[in-house]
Amino acid sequence: MSDSDLRARLGALVDEARKSGDLVALETAWRELVSAATPVQGAIPQRFGIVGDSAKMRALFELLGKVAATDVSALILGETGTGKELVAKALHEHGKRKSKLFLAENCAAVPANLLESELFGHAKGSFTGAHVDRQGHFVAANGGTVFLDEIGDMPLSMQSKLLRVLQEGEVRPVGSNKMIKVDVRIVAATNKDLAAMCKQGTFREDLYFRLNVITLQLPPLRERTGDVPRLVHFFLEKLAGEMGREIGITGEAMAALEAWKWPGNVRELENVIRRAAVFAQGTIVPADLGAPIAPA
Ligand SMILES: Nc1ncnc2c1ncn2[C@@H]1O[C@H](COP(=O)(O)OP(=O)(O)OP(=O)(O)O)[C@@H](O)[C@H]1O
Ligand SMILES: [Mg+2]
Structure with a gap:
């Protein structure tokens, strides 16, 4: 589902909730929409406990396997x-x-x-x-x-x-x-x-x-094409375990993370997700990421 479809669907849900006052139903529907927007394709790809499936990381894993032996x-x-x-x-x-x-x-x-x-x-x-x-x-x-x-x-x-x-x-x-x-x-x-x-x-x-x-x-993380969403889902799963509640992320927030250059690489990404999860109300939206990653 595209972000504009998502926004339209959310608008309709908000209207419904206003009329019925049923906020629990709204939250449930919102969660479903979010997971439709950013699906996790099966298990998060990782080797040797290191998350990644970009061409550069796959080359590294191959070398790592040989050198370890x-x-x-x-x-x-x-x-x-x-x-x-x-x-x-x-x-x-x-x-x-x-x-x-x-x-x-x-x-x-x-x-x-x-x-x-x-x-x-x-x-x-x-x-x-x-x-x-x-x-x-x-x-x-x-x-x-x-x-x-x-x-x-x-x-x-x-x-x-x-x-x-x-x-x-x-x-x-x-x-x-x-x-x-x-x-x-x-x-x-x-x-x-x-x-x-x-x-x-x-x-x-x-x-x-x-x-x-x-x-x-x-x-550097900015050269690992496609690995940012994999790492985001990995850290969200880890945080869900620590916090005892599921945390989602919208497509827009994920796009902002993918556009950032990550000078502090994976450690910076982990810290950003950890901080956003604290502010987020169940689902990370761009505003939870803060500037400069998602300028208001
Ligand atoms: N591909 C990855 N998958 C999962 N976690 C990762 C990955 N890369 C790094 N991390 C996590 O990011 C953090 C930073 O990793 P690590 O300490 O190994 O980096 P470093 O290169 O040694 O950093 P520094 O140069 O600052 O010492 C750690 O919490 C690590 O577990
Ligand atoms: Mg180190």
């Missing part, structure tokens, strides 16, 4: 909110190491000296506050995967130490003289241009080559 280091690139962490987890969950740990470290969020102890562990007494020996991620996730998120923010001094670990397959906890053999798969992610950083001297080229055996490039 191997043990090579993978570098995940993509703008903010495109799902880099989801892909990193999928590589682990669908690979040979899934029975072992997946441990993530955000290299941008931790100061350089702490990062070393987080990743490689430390010996008791090695610095103020180190009251006990502590295992780092590389030892704790032995046999599994270590995900180095925001690798472009890793300080150069730490990059050298990481490279040594990758080359030698063993770590030395801070303040210890004992080397520990480790077998971890490394998956790294960034939204920075590492090749450009290598040219500028802010990222080690040898480490870049080591991490970048395979690149998984996540397309």
